[in-house]
Structure formats: structure tokens, C-alpha cells
Amino acid sequence: MLEIGRQRGFGWVEALIALAILAILAVAAVPSLRSSFQAARFRNALRDLSASLELARGEAIRRNGPMFVSIVDGPAWCVGVGTSPCACGACDTRTVDGKNYPDVLLKSAIPDGGYQIDPANGIASQAGVLAVSIGSYKGTVTVSRLARASVCQSNCGSTP
Numbered sequence: 001m002l003e004i005g006r007q008r009g010f011g012w013v014e015a016l017i018a019l020a021i022l023a024i025l026a027v028a029a030v031p032s033l034r035s036s037f038q039a040a041r042f043r044n045a046l047r048d049l050s051a052s053l054e055l056a057r058g059e060a061i062r063r064n065g066p067m068f069v070s071i072v073d074g075p076a077w078c079v080g081v082g083t084s085p086c087a088c089g090a091c092d093t094r095t096v097d098g099k100n101y102p103d104v105l106l107k108s109a110i111p112d113g114g115y116q117i118d119p120a121n122g123i124a125s126q127a128g129v130l131a132v133s134i135g136s137y138k139g140t141v142t143v144s145r146l147a148r149a150s151v152c153q154s155n156c157g158s159t160p
Contacts, residue, residue, distance in 0.1 A: 035135070038103070042137040045101040046151050049079055049130060049141045052096050053149035056081040057124075059093060060117040060147075067093070069143075070114040071130070077106035079130075085114070107131040110143065117147045 010018075053069060059081070060067040070080040072088050077098035080091030088095055098106060110128030117124050124147040129140050139153040 038135045039137060041101050041104050042132065042134045042139065043153070045096075045104045045106075045132055045134075046139050046141060046153065048096050048101075049106075049132065050149040050151050052079055052081055052094050053141065053143055053147070055094055057117055057122050057147040060119040061122050064119050066119055067117045068114060069117070069124075071108045071110055072113065073106045073108040073130075075105070079106075085116075101134075104132060104134045107133075115143070115147075122147055 056067045056069050063083070065083060068082050068085045070082070070086050070088060070091065072078050075098075078088030078095060080086050080088045080095045081093040082091035083093065086092065088097065098104060108128065108130050110130070111126060115125045115128075124143060124145055127143055127145045129142050132139050132141065137153075138156065139151065140156045142150045142152070144150070
């Protein structure tokens, strides 16, 4: 016997219900995505800062000449590496600009806005800590007197 009027597939009501469920799931995922983006910017900023500070030490030894690390903290932060003291953006070796890391904050506990690295022994003129934060993520990049940079991403103790 042949049935007339029987339909297969989804109707409009079912499709609207499925769309409503997808919309609810998307709204629930937004905070998680934001946290993921913050975590990525935080890790990348720490990694970039650490690499730049290590580069300064390596370049001082390789070039057999002093290297300077210039630090500007606050909302428009930047860290520059150059063969002479430099303003951020005008450093001849490398610059890490806070504009590339939206919402990431940098606070420096390195006096005098930076330090110099002696090429003979790779020693920094001073040691200190750079505190990096975004949202609930907080970490530090510590520069030792040996001009070595070490990164701490959590449970870092007191930060500047």
C-alpha cells in the first residue's frame, strides 16, 4: 500500500530548534575563546621578551661590543635591543612592541630604563624583573647579572 503525504527529512521547526541550540552553544563558548586568546598573547609576549633579552647577550659576545637593552613600561610598553642606548622603535637590532600584544601589560623593576651588556664576559650592568600580565595570567621575565633571561608563567612569587 502506498502512503501519500509522508515526508522525509527535517521541517522548519526542527531546523529552527537546531539553530537555537547552536546559538546557545556559541554564546557559551565565547568566554572560553577569549581566555584562550589571552593565554596565547601572554605566552607569546613572555617568549618574545625572553628571546630578545637572550639575543642581546649573544650579540654582545658575538660582536665583541656592548649591547643595550632599553625598557619602557606601562600601557605603551616596548623593549628594544641595540648597539647604543635607543628609544623603542629606533633600536638597530630588535624591538618588542606592546602594540603587537593587545591588553598585555609590562611593568619593569629594572632601574634606569634598561641595562648594558659587557661583551668581554656577557655580564649585565644590572639585574631585574619584568612583570607581564593580561587578565588572570601573570608571569615574569627575570634578567640575572649574567644577562640570562628566565621565564616564570605561574606561582612566580612577588612581582614588581
